[in-house]
Amino acid sequence: MSARQFFRSPWRTAGYILLVIVTLLWLVPFGQALLTSFRSYDDIMIRGFFSLPKTLSLNSYREAWERGGMRYYLPNSFIITIPSLILTLFFSSLSAYALARFRFPGNRAIFFLYVGGTMLPFQVLMLPVFRLTNALGLYDTYWGLIAFHTAFQLGFCTFLLRNYMRTVPGEILEAARMDGCNEFRIWWQIMMPLTLPALAALATLEFTWIFNDYLWAIILLRSDHLKPVTAGLATLQGQYVTDWTVIVAGALIATIPTVIVFIFLQRYFIEGLTLGATK
Amino acid sequence: MARRTVLYRLSPYLFLIVPLIIYCIWVVGPMLYTIYLSFTNWDGVSSPAVIGWRNYQKLFRDPVFYISLTNNLKWMLCFITIPVVGGLALALALNRNIPGAKFFKTSFYSPMVLSLVVCGLIWSWMYHPAKGLINESLRLIGLDALAKGWLSDRRLVMWAIIAVGVWRQVGYVMVLYLAGLQGVDPTLVDASRVDGCSNWQTIWHVILPLLSPVTVVVVVISIIDSLRAFDLVSVMTRGGPYYSSSVLANFMYIEAFNNYKMGYGAAISVILFILSAVFIFLYLWRVMQTEMEY
Missing domain, CATH: 1.10.3720.10 (MetI-like)
Structure with missing residues (x-):
C-alpha cells in the first residue's frame, strides 16, 4: 500500500497521528537525558528545565x-x-x-x-x-x-x-x-x-x-x-x-x-x- | 544403522559433565541451600544454627512483608495488562507495512537495551520534584496542582516506579507478538475477510486465538519479571519512603545485606520462589507440550 492510499482513510490517518504522538512520548526520556547532560546543573536549577541553556558543554561527561x-x-x-x-x-x-x-x-x-x-x-x-x-x-x-x-x-x-x-x-x-x-x-x-x-x-x-x-x-x-x-x-x-x-x-x-x-x-x-x- | 560403540554411548555424558557440574554448583545447589538457610539464624559471619520455623513466623507478622507483597502484586497486575495490551496493539499496527514502521518499532524496543539502573536514574531525574521534566511540563501548561513529589509521595511512589518498568516492557512484548504474527497463516486471515469479518472480528476470532501460545509465554515472562523486580526500586527509592515502595526482592536484600539477617532474608526468598514456582511449572508445562509435537 502506498503512503497516498494509506492516508486516504481518515480513521487510519487519525490512528497514525496517535501512533506518532505515543512514539515521540516514548522517546522523551532519551531526549531529556541528552539535553540535561550537556547543561550545567546550576543553569537548570536557577532558570528551569525549559529555559534556553546559557552554555552547552561536555563538563558533566568529563x-x-x-x-x-x-x-x-x-x-x-x-x-x-x-x-x-x-x-x-x-x-x-x-x-x-x-x-x-x-x-x-x-x-x-x-x-x-x-x-x-x-x-x-x-x-x-x-x-x-x-x-x-x-x-x-x-x-x-x-x-x-x-x-x-x-x-x-x-x-x-x-x-x-x-x-x-x-x-x-x-x-x-x-x-x-x-x-x-x-x-x-x-x-x-x-x-x-x-x-x-x-x-x-x-x-x-x-x-x-x-x-x-x-x-x-x-x-x-x-x-x-x-x-x-x-x-x-x-x-x-x-x-x-x-x-x-x-x-x-x-x-x-x-x-x-x-x-x-x-x-x-x-x-x-x-x-x-x-x-x-x-x- | 551402524552398531554404536561404547564411546558413542558415553559421549552425551562426556558432553554434559562439565556444564552440568557448574550448573549444579551455582544454581541447583544454592536453590536447595536457600531452603535450609531459611530455617537458620545465619548472620553472614558465624555459622548458621537451625531455628525451625521462627523466620517464617516472624515474616508473617512483619507489616513490611505485606507491603512488599502487595507491591509485587500491583507490579504483576500492571505488567500482565498494560504492556501486554499495548505491545499487542503495537504489534498488530506495525505488522502491516505502514510508513515508518521500522522507526516506530525501533523507538519502542530501544528502552530494552538500557540497563534498569540507567532507566531508574533517567526517570528519577524526570520525576525530580522541582526541576524534573514532568513537573516542569505540568507547570508550563498551568497544571501546577498536578505537579507532585512522584517519588516522595507514599501513595504515588510505587506507581511511578512501575511506570518505568512498563515503559521498558512494552517493546519487549511487542517484539514477541511481532514474531508470533509472522507465524499466523495469512490465508486464514484472508478467509475470515471473505466470510465477511470486520477488522475487529478478524483480530478477536482469528488472530488472537492463533497468538495464544505467545500470550502464555508473554504473561508468564511478565509475572516472573514482576517478581524479580529489584533494580528500579533499589536505584530510585530503596523501598522508601517508609517502605511504601518496598518489593520482596528489595526487602530481602535489605534484611540480608544491610541488617545481616541472612536467615530471615532466605525465608523471604523462599516465599518469592514459591510464588514463582506456580508460573515456572506453567511455563515448563507449555514447553513440554511443544516438545511432544516433535
Missing part, C-alpha cells in the same frame, strides 16, 4: 568519566562480560549438543532442569552464592562474578541452542559418523558452524543481559575499582546526590556499549529474544 569513576567502571564491565559470555556459550553448546542429539536416560529431566532455572527469581540464589563465592575465595574478584554469570546463563543458552540444534538435519551428522568422525569433532567442526546464526543471536542478547546486571555486581563485589558500570552508577548517584547532570551523563556513558551493539546487531538481538520465547 566529571562523570574522571572523578565519577566511569573511566574504570566501563572497562570493568567488559572484563566481566566478555569472559562470561564466551564461557557460557562454550559450555552451553556442549550440553545443548548432548541434549539435542542423543537419546539417553535423563535427557528430558536435565533439559527441564535447565529451562526451569532460567525462570528462577535470582534472589533465591543470592545468599548461597554469596556464601559459596566467599568460601571459594572469589568474593570481591572479577572471577566470582564471571563464574556466577557463566553458570546462571547456562540454562537459557542451553535451552535455546538445544532447540536450534534439533533443527539441523541428522543426515549430515550421520554421514560424518560413517566417515569415522568422533563425536567431539562432529560437535566442533559440523554442529558449531551450523549453529552460528543462533550463537550470534544469543551472544548479542547475553552481552546486553550480563552487561546490564546490577544485583550480582553489588552482591559479589565490594571494591569500588572492580565494579561494573551498573553498580558504579549507583555509587556515582550516592556521590553526586544533587548533581543530576553528572548522574545523567554517567548513565548515558554507561549505555554506549549496549547501544552500539544494538545498532549494529539489532537483527540478532531481536532474533535472540524471539527464539527464546516462541520456539
